[in-house]
Amino acid sequence: MFEKILIANRGEIACRIIKTARCMGIGTVAVFSDADRDALHVEMADEAVHIGPSQAAQSYLVIDRIIAAARQTGAQAIHPGYGFLSERAAFAEALEAEGIAFIGPNARAITAMGDKIESKKVAAAAHVSTVPGHLGVIESADEAVTIARSVGYPVMIKASAGGGGKGMRIAHDDAGTREGFGLARSEARSSFGDDRVFIEKFIVDPRHIEIQLLADKHGNAVYLGERECSIQRRNQKVIEEAPSPLLDEATRRIMGEQAVALAKAVGYDSAGTVEFVAGQDRSFFFLEMNTRLQVEHPVTELVTGLDLVEQMIRIAAGERLSFTQDDVRLDGWAIESRIYAEDPYREFLPSIGRLTRYRPPAEARHGGVTVRNDTGVVEGSEISIFYDPMIAKLCTHAATREAAIDAMATALDSFVIDGIQHNIPFLSALMDHERWRRGELSTGFIAEEFPGGFQGVSLDEDTLNKLAAVALSMELLRKDRLDRLPGRLGPHPGSWREDWVVKLGGVSFQMQCPSGVSLSPIEVDIVLPGTSSPVVVASNWRPGEPVWTGTIDDEVFVTQVRRSATGYRLLHRGADVVARVLSPRIAALDALMPEKRAADTSKFLLCPMPGLVVSVAVSEGQAVKAGETLAVVEAMKMENVLRAERDLTVQTINAKPGDSLAVDAVIMEFA
Known part of the structure; x- marks a missing residue:
């Protein structure tokens, strides 16, 4: 058996390999680029070697530098993880020539x-x-159209050396084939250094x-x-x-x-x-x-x-x-949710930045349920523009599919990430989706069930009542702490009143606390709207903690909590609502306040994510029809086409190819 192995990768998969090697008593060597100097996999490994700049093409994809790191540290074998050099025959051959074992x-x-x-x-x-299709290399868009017609629409245009969804496009007509051919080749060249593509029949509802x-x-x-x-x-x-x-x-x-x-x-x-x-x-x-x-x-x-x-x-x-x-x-049954640094409310565009708070659910086995989290980051880690946007892989295992889904839903509601946008709200919403729970799946599931993109979910009445009860219990605890501050002359007015109004978004919930409140831990009887018997809300939660975990009539309930300017921001099963706890009098006055309107940005093309401008397809003064391409922006190895949402005229262009833009930077203005 090997005494020392090198991991030619980064992020969560590098950490994952290090864990197994450690259990086997094998020493580990990490390699890292400039961007990963302080990464978790570097900290976890027994040794670490710097291999170059942040760009993968100048570090993780350079075979000579990986081999030099192995020589330097005496590693007898190299595990490539996935991506990067993992499927490069030339890498395996180079290692064989050097007498280094390839763990693949x-x-x-x-x-x-x-x-x-x-x-x-x-x-x-x-x-x-x-699958039926054309397996030869396609040289031009015209040839791609001819082949697509012969195979029959819809077709899939795929990079020959592709993987991970890169260099793939579905085309339903000639125009889609021409555009998809160009984008697939460009992505393939950028991601794999090989722009060959082929076409095969796209199986409907696959x-x-x-x-x-x-x-x-x-x-x-x-x-x-x-x-x-x-x-x-x-x-x-x-x-x-x-x-x-x-x-x-x-x-x-x-x-x-x-x-x-x-x-x-x-x-x-x-x-x-x-x-x-x-x-x-x-x-x-x-x-x-x-x-x-x-x-x-x-x-x-x-x-x-x-x-x-x-x-x-x-x-x-x-x-x-x-x-x-x-x-x-x-x-049993196991489920994995990929946690990505992307904004589900902006068509899942990439998000970068520092993880100001990162607290995944605890990995454990309890009550027949296993929670596992493979990750390559910690609180304070930087999500950069250079690599894949995956943050972690959250897994649950249970005796049945239903139990595994329920465990995943709870784990996602407990997964705290601040500092960047992420897809946990979307994943959380999926766990409650009836079609998903029935197992009636297809690769078109997301497009079919969320045709207008993800805009959050509407919770049922029972769940909203429970969120309102949680908000009230938190506010009672907060008011009690205020009462205990030095210098207070007496109890906070209305601290233990019976009648309350909890506003979730624009909906008001009339709540009552008919009996006293126990605060260590908090336990309170609350009468929910439309009911006469109180429920018991109990929790060990303390102000400032990002996750409220407790029971409502002995049923476990979990929601994330953030303080807002006027109350509590609650995140649960894909919903994101602000809860405000008010006395009836204040609630009546609040209803008279005017609502603040969002600024009109319809005359601007804003960069939807941090990225690099690949191309600008229009010029100043040009009239553009709805659906036409305005610009292409690349982020995390994916090219994103920005199209006109209506007929318009371009007035000013503020960005050019090669510019690096922040989210919401103005690319162009319309007349």
Whole structure:
């Protein structure tokens, strides 16, 4: 076994690998760029080596610098994580030439499966079901249109060397094909240094299901069940689960056996994933093979009890698999939510900045539920523009899918992040979505269920009543503390009055406290609107804590809390409301106050996220039709097309290609 390994990656996956290596008694070496000098993975590793500037192309993607770091520290093997160099055959070959073990598959398998065009040919030869399409390299937009017409719309334009949703576009017509071809090539060139793309039929209402494999260097291979990754946004997975609510045991076995056959056909050795697109009728077609560890591997670990990183290390060291296919068992249900630095209220555009507060739910096993959080940041960490926007992967495991979802909902409501925008409100809302809970999924789920984007959710009456009760309990505790301040002449007026009005947004809730209040911890009887019997609200919460956890009539309730100028900001299950606790008299006066109107920004094109201006498609004085492209802004390796929302005339352009802009910076003004 190796004594020391180097992790050629960063962020949460580097931290994840370090944890397993530490459990195995193996020393670790981290590498880092300028932007990651103070990163968590650098702190966790036994040693760390600086490898260059912040740009990945000048640091994490430079093979010579990674090898030099291994030589310098005496690392005997390198784990590439995912992304970066993980699927570069040239990297595996370079390590072999240096006598350094690659904790991944052999270069021949990477070459055969890493190219999406060639991999489909190999899959077809191995009798794996494949999607109809054109597997040749496409040279021009005109050729792309001709091929798309022959395949039949809709089509998927995909980067041959792509992954992680980069370099992928769906086209429904000729115009979409031309635009998608250009954007896919540009993203592919930027992300992978390879602008080749191909076209295949887009399966309508598809589901994304993948089979996890393990294969050693002695010809043994097993499949570890499946993961469903159908909840996607812009071809980027958002939520994954294992097993899939679609598959039955017979389909699972057929898919697994085909995946193993493909692995054996290319002499695969390591952890790998064979991805399929599946129809609602359980028909399935090969998409690609990922010759690396997947982002979503934790859900497989939770249902199988296997550590995939440990297995990869043992395989790379030449060990045989210690179990057979008959030994593999799937236990319970696991769900993973990807926590991203992005603004769900602005079409999920990237967000950067410092984590002024970062407090994930505690990792634990309790009452048949496991909570796991794979992360690469701590409070105070910087989310930069240079890398993927993922902050963490929150996972829950329980005996049933419903229990795992409920546990995830509670964990998300307990996950505190301040300083940047993030997608937790959206993920939290999804956990209560009826279609998701029924398991009626497709890769179009988000587009279909949130056609106008995510604007928060409307909570049901029962949940609003509970939030109002929580707000009242917090206000009673705050008033009691005020009463105890030195110099107070007496009780705060109305501190223990019975009747209260709680305003949630623009809705008023008449509440009553018919009996006394116990404050250590707080326990109060509250009569909710439309009821006559009080409920008991109890909690150990103290003012200033960002999460209120307690019970309402012995039922656990969790919500995040922030102080606002006039009350409490409550974040629960995707809703974000301000609660104000008032006496009836103050509430009546408050109703007479005029509402402040938002400023009119319709005459400006504002930069929706921090990013780099790639291009400006219009000129001053130009008349533009609704839907036409105004500019393209790149952030975190994704190009975002900004379009006109109405017919307009460009008056002034304030930005040019190459400019780095802050969020809400004015790109152009309209007449």
